[in-house]
Amino acid sequence: MSIATVSRVLNNPDLVARATSEKVQRAVRELGYRPNLFAKSLLSKRSRVIGVSLPDIHGEFYAELMHAADRRARELGYHLLVSAGAHQTDTDDATPGGSFALDLVDGLIVMLTERSRADLEAIANLNIPAAVIGCDRPGARVETITYDNILGAEQATEHLLEGTPPERCYFVGTHRGNLDSDDRARAFCDALRARGHEPEDDQVAYGEFTFEWGWDWATARMDADALAGAAVFAANDEIAVGIANAARERGLEMPRDVRLVGFDDSRICTLLRPEISSVRIPIPELASEAIDALVRRIEHPEQDPKHTRLATSLIVRDSSRIGAGA
Amino acid sequence: MSIATVSRVLNNPDLVARATSEKVQRAVRELGYRPNLFAKSLLSKRSRVIGVSLPDIHGEFYAELMHAADRRARELGYHLLVSAGAHQTDTDDATPGGSFALDLVDGLIVMLTERSRADLEAIANLNIPAAVIGCDRPGARVETITYDNILGAEQATEHLLEGTPPERCYFVGTHRGNLDSDDRARAFCDALRARGHEPEDDQVAYGEFTFEWGWDWATARMDADALAGAAVFAANDEIAVGIANAARERGLEMPRDVRLVGFDDSRICTLLRPEISSVRIPIPELASEAIDALVRRIEHPEQDPKHTRLATSLIVRDSSRIGAGA
DNA sequence: CGGGGTGATGTAATCGTTTTCATCGGTTAT
DNA sequence: ATAACCGATGAAAACGATTACATCACCCCG
Structure with a gap:
């Protein structure tokens, strides 16, 4: 047996005679031979x-x-x-x-x-x-x-707009420059415009992808004016949870007082009560x-x-x- | 220049003359030469x-x-x-x-x-x-x-035993055979025994590492007898959240009616209200x-x-x- | 002035494969 | 009977590096 034959048995079995092939195969098994990947890669790139x-x-x-x-x-x-x-x-x-x-x-x-x-x-x-x-x-x-961030955000916003007037809808995103958050914000605004409402500055907020930011935003908003009757679209689920907790702390109930949709459909959405609506990414x-x-x-x-x-x-x-x- | 010299410049710079070395380095930079990792590995294994x-x-x-x-x-x-x-x-x-x-x-x-x-x-x-x-x-x-599962579980159990009698303490684990859950269950039982209480069969339960199992366990237990006044040590946080939700659904409040400790100290512990105690793994x-x-x-x-x-x-x-x- | 040490570099073997090419026995076709 | 062919196998080059060894110029010293 030459090494060439062995190599052929392993890569192009049809180039080699049946009998030889089987003999080689047996030997390979018995010796536990395994071709060296580095050498292979060196050659094949x-x-x-x-x-x-x-x-x-x-x-x-x-x-x-x-x-x-x-x-x-x-x-x-x-x-x-x-x-x-x-x-x-x-x-x-x-x-x-x-x-x-x-x-x-x-x-x-x-x-x-x-x-x-x-x-x-x-x-x-x-x-x-x-x-x-x-x-x-x-x-x-x-x-x-x-x-499709746009599609998801559109659906979410449309859904919120079905029960809530455009001027009571909010988007809570992360910092500008984040590809996801930016797209979602844009779709949110476009959906509001499609209903003939130009979004106010305070209807779109920028922060981080964290629970704390969601909490802070909701708290600040409740301090400024009531959140009751509002619908919030959060750029991700963590933010949404922060908002949910802050709202509940002030006695607001979902969806009665506040309606909330997150993004990512992460595990936590179904671990909270009420469960949180969210946009699923496949x-x-x-x-x-x-x-x-x-x-x-x-x-x-x-x-x-x-x-x-x-x-x-x-x-x-x-x-x-x-x-x-x- | 021979290839050997180049190789030396890259690996043992002190074996080669200063002037040559610099010339080679410059060439390397200009040509953007990068040694082939496969060839390297082939040799060095x-x-x-x-x-x-x-x-x-x-x-x-x-x-x-x-x-x-x-x-x-x-x-x-x-x-x-x-x-x-x-x-x-x-x-x-x-x-x-x-x-x-x-x-x-x-x-x-x-x-x-x-x-x-x-x-x-x-x-x-x-x-x-x-x-x-x-x-x-x-x-x-x-x-x-x-x-140290034992250490963590011991601490958790001791903590629960401080405010709850041993016969009202429960461990909710995953299936037997899981290394983590088994250790935690053992430490739980040992801690109870250290207080002179031999754990009853129903004080240690086996299921899965899921929210659903936690929920089911808690629900079943509340159907059988009251959970009020109990302290529960869950083998992980997901189970704990399931228990928390089921309890709340029945109007039980933590920690007043039920005390709860999870394991893993995952993100969700601080996303829920009340926040959930847990054992942190570094x-x-x-x-x-x-x-x-x-x-x-x-x-x-x-x-x-x-x-x-x-x-x-x-x-x-x-x-x-x-x-x-x- | 010649021999030996030294420092720098080139030569060639090696790592373990794949693959091209040559070889060789054996059929088949003319 | 010979040429052409074919299937199976071996020999050897290649992949791109490292490194032991050979070489060589040079310097120093006896």
Whole structure:
């Protein structure tokens, strides 16, 4: 047996005689032989490893995303190399995955949440197959997979507008520049305008993605004027919970006195009473589409990058249901 | 210039003349040369990649763990290859990380939660540097890093016993065989015995790590007899939240009517009102100790594996505070 | 002035695969 | 009977680095 024959048995079994093949196979099993991946990669320039760069592994969102991505990657024979919080730690290194073992991975999945940093172009310029989650721009030279913030926010706002006059509707977002929050704010305003109401300054607030910000906003608002009769659309569930707690503390009940919708449909929405309405992002699909897109890019670089946008959906629960008062 | 010289400039700069070195460095920068990692690994048999095998990437616990692990690994020049839910998907493949690219990683971090599967021995037999989180056994041939379930559960139980008689204390766990739940149950029982009370069968319940189970348990218990005046120690926060909600639904208030302590000190504990007492696991330290231990094992295989146990601490909040009634 | 030490660099083997090309026996077709 | 062909296998080059060893110029000293 020469090494060449062994290699053929393992890769192109039909090139080798039946008898020889079986003898080799047996030997392989008995000796527990496993081809050396480094040598393989050295030759093929492929590692079957995908790098995933997240703004911050925090909370269930990223956990779920990783979970689904890993599952799909495994199905396709790839492994996931994770890079948490690459963006913010790399001070000004505009290219996400800068600290990454770029030459170790076959491709990169990058999730973007902020407008300024880590432009799509910068990622495209890495000259490595890439798929971007959370940000798209027509004609981008990378695959993009997004969830329809506009659609979800529209649905949420419309739902609130059904039972509440436009001037009593509020949007509580995070800081300007956050891609998600900005889109949601815009859709909120547009929906109000569609009803002929130009949103006042105080109907749209900017803060952070935290419970505390939600609490503070609600408290400040109740101090300024009553929150009773209002409908609030929070840019994420944590903010929503903060608002819910602050409201309850002052004796306001949902949905009777205040109607509330969050975003992300996280676990907590169904852990509170009343349960909180929220816009669902199809995280598993998001992850699995991203993997699929990236693998397509890796294995068929000649094809043009696709731009996928997944639908979101409003899940109505008691916190905003019309007529579900206590 | 020969390639050998270049290699020396990059690895042993002192072996090469100053002038040559600078010339090479300049060329390297201008050409954007980067050594091929595969070739490097082929020779050194090192990839500087660490595999992380988790029972299931789900919820914030694992997100936080990954976050901290990645951070520490990066500091030490390693990358993380993640394998989510390896255990349960690999039907009977007793070795976790079976589906893993074992020959791609320098070492393995495995988190164990169930007794039966994926024995420490099986991991040791992989003959690859390994660190196990969540399970230890004296003399194990792998590094182990655990958090002190017994200590935390003891503190929690003692705290409950301070204001509630032992016969009105309950432990609500997950299924038998779960390492965490079992330890916590044992510590709970021992604490009761230390007060001279042998726990009744119905004082310790087994279910799942879910909100629903907590809710069901509490509801069933309230149907059987009153929960008022009881103190409940839940094996994790989700169960605790289920219990809290069920109790409130029946008009019971915490801590006046029911006192409650959870485990994990997850985000939700401070999102509910009243805030829920819980036992904190030092996740960042857990992750970073695991990485340190593994890297030690990789780089100094001659040293004996260490077994580290991190302390947990009870965080008392309003759900169980004595005299904090409404 | 020649030999040995020294510091800088080049040569070539090596790591473990894949893959091209050559070889070789054996059929088949002419 | 010979040429053409074919299927199976081996030999060797390549992938891109590291590193032991050889080489070489040079300097110092006896």
